[in-house]
Amino acid sequence: MGIAAEALKNFKGFNLKNMPEVEPVSPGHRACQGCGEVLALRQAMKALGTNVVVCSATGCMEIITSPFPQTAWRVPWIHVAFENAAAVVSGVESAYKAMNRKNIIKSPDTVFVAYGGDGATADIGMQALSGALERGHNFIYMCFDNEAYMNTGVQRSSSTPFGAQTTTSPPGKKSKGQSTQKKNLPEIAVAHGTPYVATACPAFPVDLMNKVKKASLVPGPAYIHIYSPCPTGWRCGIEESVEMARLAVQSKVFPLYEVIDGVYYLSRKVAKPKPVAEYFKPQRRFRHLTEADVQQIQARTDAEYDRLVAKCVVEVKEKKEKE
């Protein structure tokens, strides 16, 4: 049994009836109305509780929680710069390790968390994240992926999906919007030999909270990629964040899965997938796409999903049974 599986063998998860009441992020934060990202952050922090140290990248979740003299943080929190949350958490974790060993402090169970948006993770912070994962620090990295640089006004990132309109991937006579495919961050985390990798989204809060909790129990690094709808940037209704996250899962655009010690598990099988077009429809960032464009995206989405499912052990078992 791998180290992650070993650490999780007696795991008892949360359910809707036993939600932790603790809110490590306080109300009064300045997120946009209907922000799907702060909702995901809230759910994740509820799962982690208060014996944590949080390192924040620059981004929406930093700006909306910390304008002086207010802080929404009820747990120790540090923001240093845009691209280095994973390096900062490396230092925090190392400091705790040394100080615990040298009896300077007694805090053996503290959980170390770094988070950033997709820009801070997939683009400018990729190197720091890769370094921290490779060195094997005991920490959780959470990427809140809203598929563009929302904090600076919706510019494209390498996590922006193909076809999406942003202020730096505008559709025009010679452009369909974002011209590249979304970078697959969880796969990159897996490639580092990260003991625990998962995807989650706030439309499935119990699943999200259980994954974050599991990440905290696994020794070594853990990476969680959290789909975080942004009504402002995606140009959908402010009441639709949760619905968008749900549709992303139901349309196979954002499958939920875990990778424990390198072994893939599908968290939620999409038995009756909704068409990608249904997910796209409420979002004006996709409105310029033609039916043919959407069909092309649909084909790729299906292929990617099948590729993932083929890697998942549960699916393999089912296939064998059928045979």
Place this chain on the structure above:
Amino acid sequence: MSKKIGVEVSIAAADAVGLCDVDVVAAYPITPQTHIVEHLSELVAEGHLDAEFVPVESEHSAMSACIGSSAAGARTFTSTCSQGYALMSELCYIASALRLPIVMAVANRAISAPINIWNDHGDLMYARDSGWIQVIGENGQETVDLTIAAFRIAEDPNILLPVQVNLDGFTLSHMIEPIVMPDKKDVKKFLPAYKPQLRLDPANPITMGPVGMPDVYTEARKAQDEALKSSKAQIVKIFNEFGKQFGRKYNLVETYKTEDAETIIITMGSLSQTAMTAVDMMRDKGKKVGVARIRVFRPFPADELFAAIKGAKNLVILDRVTSFTGGYVSGPVCLEIKSILYDRKHYPKIGNFLAGLGGRDTTDQNFMEMVDKVAASKDGGVPLAYEFINVRE
């Protein structure tokens, strides 16, 4: 008194960090700093130093990890130079603003391009506005002593700023010379355990590095400026205490034969030693020459430096760096000194020389020529505000 041992200055500097019982070292290799971090990783690997050595993937992450570590309350060290400093510089400004007492050795090296691994003060000057305290050693002993003093200065409850210990790359970092290594017991007496005022602690949660909007940014910068300003007096006290404990006394500005000097050479770092040799040679010929050496560049010791140089008719000011100003403005050290003199309405003749760039040697002969040039001139001897030394036309 401990015995003098022959040791490479980098190794001695790393041993000094070990004597200070650091908790975390996060560093990335770069010539000529490598021997410092190699030896620290060795000390950790052999169990001589109980610390976490974080082999980060870049200098940017080195300083980031140092910030995390220091914010968590650990005694923290790193080392770099040149391009490494340039890469981490973004975080250096943040480390000082967050008031984190990180100590960093900089094995001074020229800044690219052309890429050049040799010594000058390009990185030291790159860092001068970063809000760090900058101390400069002239030899191995001073490098060791200043490293130990740096932790005490950084962690002083009245200071709480990061400290950069500068040692000239190769000319000091790779030199084997006799050094007295302080006794561990004495270091412990001089440098008590670090007691952070604020740290990242779940038992007492704080928010570090919040957003500062226009209504508070000015106040934050003012507070930081005051911290650096008021650190000067405290550094003097700590240097005095160091002298009492270890028998070697340091000052913000060190002087050599300046009392009756008509010409004073102003230098920083290992070049000062050659300058003193040149002064001895010129004194033998009856020339009244002295040297004032800047030991602490930030906070800038304006009063102390003025006191040291005010009697001189001529000043030979060395800048071991090119600071591109477009011609008329002097090198950075000279610029500081000119502003001191302007404020005090005192106008000696000044020659500003850019010397020792990218490992170019500056010899005793060079010093003699500079002294003669300024003495013989009517307007400071240099047609423009500064002049390159040893440049081939």
Place this chain on the structure above:
Amino acid sequence: MIEIRIHGRGGQGAVTSAELAALAAIEEGKYAQAFPSFGPERRGAPVMAFVRVSDKPIVTREKVYEPNYVVVLDPTLLKLVNVEAGLKKGGIVIVNTAKSAADVRKETGIKAKLATVDASKIAMDTMRVTITNTTMLGALIKAVPDLLPLKALAGPIEHRFGGIAAKNIASCNRAFEETKVEG
């Protein structure tokens, strides 16, 4: 103050020679500096290292331009490098060579006084290697008796080489015996 320049090739241990000489001097209570030529030279390229030894504290950071003595670890360098450059009047060039001083002078045109020893052979005999850095220190002491007593090298060599120190010391001692210094 005595200043020494050591010529070798990258990987032959010229820097170690300089270090050991300086460490031995410091052990003897003298002041010393040792430093490499600070270049990016790699294995095989001609390199230099420098030593300063003095009874008084050394207060200079110049490079060594006018050495009192020059040590040449590898005889093939004699044709490539002007080993005599800057050598002070009365200085000695101490060469690893199987040839006589007269032959070396004839082939290279060196004007200074020479000290010769077949250090490569000695190193091969005693250590089965052709690295002559510790061996040539014996020749240096023979040519410059004021520098250090021969036995002062033993401590630093032991500290540096551990298990293979004895062979290095033997090689060094044998070179001391066999070095011929021109009268």
Place this chain on the structure above:
Amino acid sequence: MAKETGIVSWKSLNLGMAITKPGCAADLKTGDWRSMRPETDRKKCTKCGQCYIFCPDMVYSKDAEGYYVQNYYYCKGCGICAKECPVDAITMHQEVD
């Protein structure tokens, strides 16, 4: 109304401008941002807690009877709760002064 600005003397700033009052953003009345107000019909409500767990602004808390009640001090009026309520117990109403 809580103090929203950082207008203080430089002398009163903590070291490194750290904030030492955990969660003091809770003083901020983000309810001012709201133009639509969610209201719960208790006759329809099944106390399932979806509104609680899907609220980005921590507006909902459980009362003595097990119902989830809104804290309008924070509610920005996004309407996620109304959209997600599985029994349509929550409806959005125009704010009036």
